Amino acid sequence: MESRLVIYNSLSRKKEEFIPLNPPFVGFYACGPTVYSEVHLGNLRSFTSFDMMYRYLMHCGYKVRYVRNITDAGHITTDSGEDMDRIGDRARLEQIEPMEVVQKYTVNFHEVCKLFNLLPPSIEPTATGHILEQIEMVQRIIDNGYGYVVNGSVYFDVRKYAEKYNYGKLSGRKIDEQLETTRDLDGQEEKKYFADFSIWKAVTPQHIQKWNSPWGEGVPGWHLECSVMSTKYLGKEFDIHAGGNDIKFPHHECEIAQSVGADGIDPVRYWIHTNMLTVNGEKMSKSKGNSFLPMELFAGTHPLLEKGYSPSVVRFFMMQTHYSSTLDFSNEALQAAEKGYARLSEAFKLVTEFDATKFNSSDSLTAIDEEISNQIALLKVNMDDDFNTPKTIAVLFELASYINKIKHENLTIHKTTLQSLQSAFKVYFEDVLGLKIIDNADNSVTNGLMDLILEMRKEARTNKNWSTSDLIRDKLAALQIQVKDEKDGAVSWSKN
Numbered sequence: 001m002e003s004r005l006v007i008y009n010s011l012s013r014k015k016e017e018f019i020p021l022n023p024p025f026v027g028f029y030a031c032g033p034t035v036y037s038e039v040h041l042g043n044l045r046s047f048t049s050f051d052m053m054y055r056y057l058m059h060c061g062y063k064v065r066y067v068r069n070i071t072d073a074g075h076i077t078t079d080s081g082e083d084m085d086r087i088g089d090r091a092r093l094e095q096i097e098p099m100e101v102v103q104k105y106t107v108n109f110h111e112v113c114k115l116f117n118l119l120p121p122s123i124e125p126t127a128t129g130h131i132l133e134q135i136e137m138v139q140r141i142i143d144n145g146y147g148y149v150v151n152g153s154v155y156f157d158v159r160k161y162a163e164k165y166n167y168g169k170l171s172g173r174k175i176d177e178q179l180e181t182t183r184d185l186d187g188q189e190e191k192k193y194f195a196d197f198s199i200w201k202a203v204t205p206q207h208i209q210k211w212n213s214p215w216g217e218g219v220p221g222w223h224l225e226c227s228v229m230s231t232k233y234l235g236k237e238f239d240i241h242a243g244g245n246d247i248k249f250p251h252h253e254c255e256i257a258q259s260v261g262a263d264g265i266d267p268v269r270y271w272i273h274t275n276m277l278t279v280n281g282e283k284m285s286k287s288k289g290n291s292f293l294p295m296e297l298f299a300g301t302h303p304l305l306e307k308g309y310s311p312s313v314v315r316f317f318m319m320q321t322h323y324s325s326t327l328d329f330s331n332e333a334l335q336a337a338e339k340g341y342a343r344l345s346e347a348f349k350l351v352t353e354f355d356a357t358k359f360n361s362s363d364s365l366t367a368i369d370e371e372i373s374n375q376i377a378l379l380k381v382n383m384d385d386d387f388n389t390p391k392t393i394a395v396l397f398e399l400a401s402y403i404n405k406i407k408h409e410n411l412t413i414h415k416t417t418l419q420s421l422q423s424a425f426k427v428y429f430e431d432v433l434g435l436k437i438i439d440n441a442d443n444s445v446t447n448g449l450m451d452l453i454l455e456m457r458k459e460a461r462t463n464k465n466w467s468t469s470d471l472i473r474d475k476l477a478a479l480q481i482q483v484k485d486e487k488d489g490a491v492s493w494s495k496n
Contacts, residue, residue: 003384005060007240008324010248010271011170015386018270020239026062027238028054029230029268031247032124034071035105036086038293039112041329042284046244046274048315048434049323049387051118053242053272055432056383067233068121069226070109072102073128073209073219085219088208098209102128112294115311117434123233127225131211134220134228137262138200138213146261150190152202152216158195161257167195170256170271171249197254199224223254231259231267241268245275278328279304299482300492306331307492308482309338312436316341319389319433340397345438347400348425350407351418352437359415369417372402376424383432392428399424454483454491 005018020026030050033043050068057064072087091098113120127134138154141147146157158167158175168174175195188194199221203210210217230241236259243252252271259267276283279290292302300308309317317337321327375398382391399421405411406418413421429435453472460468476483476493484492 003381005384006386007270007272008386009269010273011268016270018239020062021235021237021269024061024063026057026064026240027234028057028064028066028240029226029234029238029242030066030068030121031226031243031251032069032071033105033109034086035102035109036090037105038295039105039109040284041292041294041297042244042246042277044112044116044294045277045318045327046242047113047118048116048318049274050242051116051434052319052323052389052432053240053387054119054121055434056387059427059432065123065234066119066121067123067125067230069229070102070106070124070126071222071225072099072106072126073131073225085207085209091208099128115294115298116315117312117436119434125229125233127220127229130225130228130232131220133232134224135200135211135213137224137228137258138220140262141199141258144261144264146257147199148192149215152218153190153198154200154215155191155196156199156254156257156261157192158197158257159193161261165257165260167257168253171253173249173253197221197223197250199258221254223251223258226251227255227258227262227267230255231263236263236265237267237269239268240270240272242272242274245273248273272323274323275326278326280330281328300484301482304331306335307484309334312438313338313341316344316393316433316435319435320393322386322388322390324386340393341435342438344393344396344400344429345435347396347403348429349437351403351421351425354406354418354422356415356418356422359418360412361415365414365417366412368402368411369414372399372413372417372421375399375402376420379424379428383428389433392433396425396429450481450493454493457483458491 006015007018008014009016028050030047033039047068050066054064054066087098087101090101094101138147141156142149142154146161147154148157161167162175200213200215200218201221202216202218205217207217207219210219230238241252241255256266256268259265278284279292282288282290284291290304292304294311294314296302297305297314298308298311300306313334314337317334318327320337320340375395378395379392382388382395385391402411402413403421406413430437453476457469457472460466460472473483481493
C-alpha cells in the first residue's frame with residue numbers, strides 16, 4: 001500500500017504531490033506571532049498544525065529547515081488598507097518600552113508553545129534583527145521600477161507590477177473589485193493607486209520604534225519582513241510557506257509581489273493555509289465575549305467553559321479536525337476529546353507494556369495479523385493525504401480496539417505484529433501528532449485526593465467555617481490549582 005505525500009496547494013487550488021526542490025532538504029516557512037499581546041487560540045491552532053507538518057516531514061526522512069518569524073517591529077496593514085502600530089500602541093498603554101512589550105509577549109509565546117509540545121523551529125528570526133536586509137529589498141524593488149517614494153514613505157506600485165505579473169493569483173482577488181471595499185484612510189492620497197501598499201512607512205518624531213533609511217526615519221512594512229527572512233534563510237525559491245487563511249490577503253499576496261518585484265522569482269512552491277476557529281458555531285470575537293486565551297482554556301476560568309482542559313487534550317482536540325477545516329470549540333466537543341485522548345493514551349501504555357517474548361513467533365500469520373497490518377499501513381496513507389490527522393486518529397482508535405482485545409479477551413497475534421503496533425503508536429501518537437501518554441494511575445490518585453479536599457472545603461463552607469475554606473483555597477492556589485464554583489452548586493478544579 002505505497003503512498004506519496006500530497007499537499008493542498010492554495011496557489012493552484014488543488015492537491016499536488018510534494019516534490020522538494022532539493023531533496024532530501026525541505027525549506028518550510030511559517031508566519032509567526034506579532035508579539036504585542038498574549039498568543040490567542042487562533043494562532044495556536046495554526047502553530048500546532050505547522051508543528052504536526054514539521055514532525056511528519058521529518059518522519060518521512062526529509063531534512064527540514066523550519067523558519068518561523070517573530071514580528072517585533074513594523075506597522076501592520078489591514079485588509080482594508082488601514083495602518084496599525086500594535087506594539088507601539090501596547091507600549092503606550094502599559095507605559096513601557098516597545099522592546100519590553102516584545103520581550104514580555106515573546107516569553108509568553110514560548111511558554112505556551114512548550115505547554116502545547118511544539119518543537120522549536122530551526123530558526124526563529126525577528127523583524128528588528130533584519131532591518132538592513134529589509135531596506136536592501138525595498139531598494140531593489142525601487143531599482144526594478146516597482147516602488148516609489150512619497151514624503152519619506154515607499155509604496156509598492158501594484159498597477160505597474162500587474163502589467164507583467166498576476167497580482168491576486170493566491171487570494172483570487174481582482175484588483176478592480178477591491179476598489180469597492182477600500183475605505184478612505186490617512187495616507188491614501190500619497191498613493192498613485194488605491195491598491196498600492198507601503199513597504200517602508202515614514203513616521204513622526206513621536207513614534208517610538210523607528211529606524212534610519214535612505215528615505216528618512218521610518219518602519220518596515222508588515223509584509224516585508226516575511227519576504228526578507230524567508231528568502232534569506234531558505235533561498236530565493238523554497239518549498240513550503242504556511243500561514244492562516246486570514247492573512248492570505250493582503251499579507252501573503254503582498255509577499256509574493258515583493259519577492260518577485262525585488263528578485264524576479266516567485267518564491268514559494270506550496271502555499272498551505274489553516275482555517276479559523278469558532279465557538280459554539282460562532283466566530284471567535286472579543287465583542288461577542290466568546291474569545292478566550294489558552295490559559296483560560298487550561299484553567300476553565302472563562303464563563304463559557306464548564307471546566308479546564310490540559311494542553312495535551314486541547315492539542316488532541318485540534319488534531320481531530322483537518323487543518324484546512326473550521327475548528328469549533330464547545331464543552332461537549334472538548335469533553336469528548338478528553339475521553340478519546342484518555343482511551344488512546346491507555347492503549348499506547350498497554351501496548352508498550354506487552355512482552356513480545358510471550359507472543360506467537362511461528363512462521364505463519366493469521367487473518368487478525370493481516371487486519372492489523374492493513375490498519376497500520378493506513379496511518380501513512382492518511383497522513384500522506386494532505387496531513388489528514390482526523391483519519392489518522394480514527395485508525396489509532398481501531399488499533400486501540402485490537403490492543404484492548406489482546407489485553408482483556410486474550411486475542412492472539414504474532415510477535416512481529418505486536419512490534420509493528422508498538423512502533424505505530426510510538427511514531428504516530430507521539431512523534432507525529434506530538435501527544436504524550438497520560439499516567440492514569442497518577443491521575444486517579446490525584447482525582448481522589450482532590451475529591452476529598454473539595455468535600456472538606458464544601459463542608460467548611462456549609463458550616464460557615466470561612467477560615468478553613470479560605471485556607472484550603474489559598475493552599476491550592478499556591479500549588480497552581482484553580483477551584484471553580486459552578487452555578488448549580490458543583491465544584492470543578494484545574495491545574496494552571
